[in-house]
Amino acid sequence: MLELRQVSLLRQGKTLVQPVSLQADLGQLCAILGPNGAGKSSLLQLMSGYQPASSGSVILDGQDIATQTPAWLACRRAVVEQHPACxxxxxxxxxxxxxxxxxxxxxxxxxxxxxxxxxxxxxxxxxxxxxxxxxxxxxxxxxxxxxxxxxxxQTARYLLLDEATSALDFAMADAMMTQLRRIARELNIGVVAVMHDLNLALRHADQVLLLRDGCGMAFGKTADIMQKQRLEAIYGIRLAELISPDASIRAFVPHPPPEQG
Amino acid sequence: MFRPSALYLFLSLALLLSSLFSLLQGSGIDFALLYHGQPLPALEQHLLLQLRLPRLLLALCTGMLLGSAGVAIQARFRNPLAEPGLLGIYSGAALAAALALSLGAGMLTVSLAGFAGSLLALLAIRLLLARSHPADGSRLILCGVAITTLLGSLLTLLITTLPDGSLRSITFWLMGSFANAEWTHAQLQLLALPLVWCGLFRQWRLLNALQLGEMTAFHLGFEVHRGAWLVVVLASLAAGVVVSSCGMIGFVGLLAPHLARLLLGSDARRLLLAAPLLGGWLTVSADWLARSLLAPAELPVGVITSLLGAPFFLWLLLRKQESSHA
Known part of the structure; x- marks a missing residue:
């Protein structure tokens, strides 16, 4: 189990992450969503152990990761960074x-x-x-x-992804998420993915954490958390929710009010 | 690409042959005597054992140390253009060593001062670059040029304000030379070489991982800060020892790793095997050229290495720009 307990991050007097709690389970895909600058990448760096938490603790496999070595961590979590090295x-x-x-x-x-x-x-x-x-x-x-x-x-293994589908076209991104979900199920790996695409998360994530300004706004099952009003509040934009005729697929698209005059 | 093992063998043979050639070639020694099993006259023995041999060993170790340090620095800074000389590391070492020498310190203290100087210069670079994107190579080079110029002029100031003869000449420091080779210099380098090389070779995995960036290296399970410190300290030790005994010999730390990279790809394990061999071969050959081109006069060996290295550096720079514009 990978668990954040009231974890916060301060850097140079700025609060990047307010105390956030989260539980990511093995075999599940957990998406972290939020506008630009909401602290998603910082949160992922807290989870990976790259940034030490300013308060609270990150628990991986029953241990506080602040007390563990990089080699210990590397057996239990792997990270795809936002900017892949080349x-x-x-x-x-x-x-x-x-x-x-x-x-x-x-x-x-x-x-x-x-x-x-x-x-x-x-x-x-x-x-x-x-x-x-x-x-x-x-x-x-x-x-x-x-x-x-x-x-x-190890049995407790987590894959942390920071916008790992950002350079993929939408078909490839969808295929990758499908594959990640399969990997999570079949190998019993926990996947935590920072994402930008609401609809990709809606389709593939088991759990969702919504972040805004470094605050965890909501965390839980995808269908419960991803509600129109909540997303509108977080992104500061009006949304339209589209539902397929057989009600099997939901999607959100921006739907600003028509301009006056 | 070549079979690596065949290449190491070839390089070792080339190094051995050019060392023998450099040792034996030149006036003054009648090898017909040796060949017939007769002892050499005392003067020739002295020439061979007290002048030629330490000089050869010094050139050899210098090249091997600089080749190893070059591989380490380039991996640490994630920049194939990071040449120890261009980053101000040699200048830091030279200034500190010259300062120690002017205070009348012995060879060991001078080398330690050189080590401290190169470490300080490296730290300065590290601090100046702390806020910039690691792949931003031009900033690294610009900072290096500024530090090199600053420390170089301080060195010149130091040498010119001191009474004549209390320091070796400016040319010695700025262009490097093996002409003053003594056994103490060679012995110190012979001690430093296995230390530096083994220390770096044990870290080849880290050196590879660091090329992916500090964050990725940490995620892969490496103790990045401790390991990177060790790498920097070892590279500074190499630079300090070399510069305090034979001045700033430019571009070997760039040429050797790059030639190795062209031949073998960018795996640090292979580079750490091939670059010291290439570096040793370069300095031994350059020393022979420096002695024989204008014989009986002698060129500073840094003239030869820089004449080879600077155009190579420019070529690399242009190639890099082309590929980043493409």
Whole structure:
């Protein structure tokens, strides 16, 4: 279990994250939504242990992560960062290898094979990073993070994604989220994803945390949390809710009032 | 790309051959005597053992140290253009070493001062860059140029205000030279080389991970701050020891890692094997050229390395710009 208990983050006198609580379960996909500057990335960095919490605690696998080493953390969570690194002259296979450096010998090769298959990257494996498109780069970084988790022997494993679908077209993004949800179910991995696309979260997330100005506004089951009035308040915009004829799909689109005059 | 093991073997052989060539070539020693099993005359023995051999070892270790340090610095700063000389690291070392020398310190203290100087220069760079985007290479180079110029003029000031002869010449410091090689210099470098190289080689995984950025390296499970400190300290040690015994020898720390990268790709483990061999080969060959081009006069060895290195640096810079505009 990955749990935030009244976690806050202060940097240079500015409050980036007000005390927030959240529980992400294994096998579930939890989306973190909110306008730009709401503190979504900061919250993810708190969860990954990269930023130490100013107050409160982050509990992973029963331990406060502030007391754990980077290697301990790396066995239990992997992160796809917002800006995927693209060092010059690297092959995709070299990138994937970095994820299993600290794994037990023998675990690495199998983990890489499995991660490549799961993220559909087998055609990219010999390519150089600088020749990849933005979307392909995000896919190989997802594969890299999966390698790290698959090489681990721990049962509590979390995948943290910071806008990992931002460079994908909407079909690819939807396919990736479907795949992530499958991975979460089948491998019993908890996925926590910072996202911008409301409808993608609505379709794929089990749980949603809404953030605004560093405050957690609501957390719970996706269908309960993602209500029109609440989203309008958070984004400061009027929305229209569209429901498909058989009521199986909901979607929100911006619907500002017609201009006067 | 080459088979790495074949390349290491080839480089080692090339290094060995050029070392032997550099040791034996030149006037003064009649090797026919050695070949026939007769002892060399005392003067020639002295020439070989007290002048040629320490000089060769000094050149060899210098190249290997600078090659290793170059790999480390480039990985640490995530920038293939990060050359220790251009970042002001050598200038910091030179200024501190010259200061210690002017106060009458011994070789070991001078080297330690050089180490401290290069560490301080590195810290200054690190602080100046703390707020900028890591991939912003031009800012790194600009800061480096400013620091190099500042420290270089302080060094010149120091040398010119002191009475003649109390320090080695300005050319020695600014262009580097193996001409004053003594056994103490060579011994110090022979001590530093395994320390620096083994320390860095143990960190090859971290050096690779750091190229993905500090955040990603942390997420991959590395003790980034401790590890990065160790890397910086080892690179400073290499620069300090080299500069205090043979001045600022430019561009070897850039050329050697880059040639290795062209041959083997960017895996730090391979680079740390190939770059020291290439660096050693470069300095030994450059030293031979410096001695023999205008013989019996001698060029500062830094002239040769910079003549090779500066155009190479420009080529890299232009290539990088082209690829970022494409």
């Amino acid at each position: 060092p010059e002259g690297w092959c995709v296979s070299e990138l994937l290898a970095t994820a299993v450096y600290l794994a037990a010998p023998g675990q690495g090769a199998a983990a890489i094979r499995q991660a490549v298959a799961l993220s559909h990257c087998s055609d990219l494996i010999a390519r150089r990073l600088e020749t990849l498109s933005g979307g392909e780069l995000q896919r190989v970084h997802l594969a890299r993070a999966l390698c790290q988790l698959l090489a681990s022997t």
